[in-house]
Amino acid sequence: MPELAEVEFYRKQWLCGLQQRILAVELHSQARVLRGTDTEALRAILTGAVLLGSEAHGKQMFFRFSRKGFLGLHLGMTGSLRVQPPGSPAGRHDHLVLRQLKQSLAFTDPRQFGRVRFHAGDTPPPWRANLPAPILSSQFTRGAMEQFLRRHGGQPLKAVLLMQDGFPGIGNWMADEILWRAALHPERRPGQLNGGEMKQLYRQVRFVCRGAMRTVGAGVGSLDGEFGDPPAAWLFHRRWSKGGNCPRDGSVLLRAEIGGRTTCWCGSCQV
DNA sequence: TACAATGTTTTAAG
DNA sequence: CCTTAAAACATTGT
Numbered sequence: 082m083p084e085l086a087e088v089e090f091y092r093k094q095w096l097c098g099l100q101q102r103i104l105a106v107e108l109h110s111q112a113r114v115l116r117g118t119d120t121e122a123l124r125a126i127l128t129g130a131v132l133l134g135s136e137a138h139g140k141q142m143f144f145r146f147s148r149k150g151f152l153g154l155h156l157g158m159t160g161s162l163r164v165q166p167p168g169s170p171a172g173r174h175d176h177l178v179l180r181q182l183k184q185s186l187a188f189t190d191p192r193q194f195g196r197v198r199f200h201a202g203d204t205p206p207p208w209r210a211n212l213p214a215p216i217l218s219s220q221f222t223r224g225a226m227e228q229f230l231r232r233h234g235g236q237p238l239k240a241v242l243l244m245q246d247g248f249p250g251i252g253n254w255m256a257d258e259i260l261w262r263a264a265l266h267p268e269r270r271p272g273q274l275n276g277g278e279m280k281q282l283y284r285q286v287r288f289v290c291r292g293a294m295r296t297v298g299a300g301v302g303s304l305d306g307e308f309g310d311p312p313a314a315w316l317f318h319r320r321w322s323k324g325g326n327c328p329r330d331g332s333v334l335l336r337a338e339i340g341g342r343t344t345c346w347c348g349s350c351q352v
Numbered sequence: 353t354a355c356a357a358t359g360t361t362t363t364a365a366g
Numbered sequence: 367c368c369t370t371a372a373a374a375c376a377t378t379g380t
Contacts (some may be wrong), residue, residue, distance in 0.1 A: 084358055155359085155362075158360090159358090160355070174377085192378080194376080201373095235370090239372095243359085252358050255358080
């Protein structure tokens, strides 16, 4: 499930383990989420290390440890970060569990489209470098967004919004929410947008990210928390099941595969 | 049963 | 080299 704000929510779940030592590391070394990762180094270095800090960037999370350890986590489609009692046994899909004195920090991912990466050393890992401008940062300007859209001027808007190089953190529901608010049909091509439409798109990209962070991403980790709902007037609440209505004009919402993903939009107000 | 699921990555084709 | 489309990945829930 996780997009921008859900990722931030899950990152915060592990904050309760800050400044505390990892006493033991449990992992499924053959799990697909650990592909390409040196699990022996991960275990050797993180055992005894202290969790020092973390940050989220789009759908990626980075955790920094003492002993020069860096952990990179991506939640894929079904991943989550949980906090469990210190002695609770690892579940079938808990592919990485960091045992601390007061709690266990678990990375869970049934479907395993997510990823766990590890790096140790003085320099930051290569997968931590050259990240795109965060949408809510000052570097994400209207000019930068329009330049990215022009580079993919022939793809449907929906597909371009899902590209993490240009819109880090946007996922399927946020892309639909943005296009609905901007009153733009998901099949529209960036190349044919006029100035006013571009401005509206930029505004709604930022609005939806900010609104999601404020609602969905709120709340600091307690034992097994759940994230909040977006505002009641958002498309989000109508888009999942067939037969939903447009919150704006009541039309029955349409559904089709666009840009390789199921897309939901209002046929009367998105043109 | 069969299909769809808030996501990338790889492969193939143009 | 670049873009686009399709397939692949693994599991669960409807």
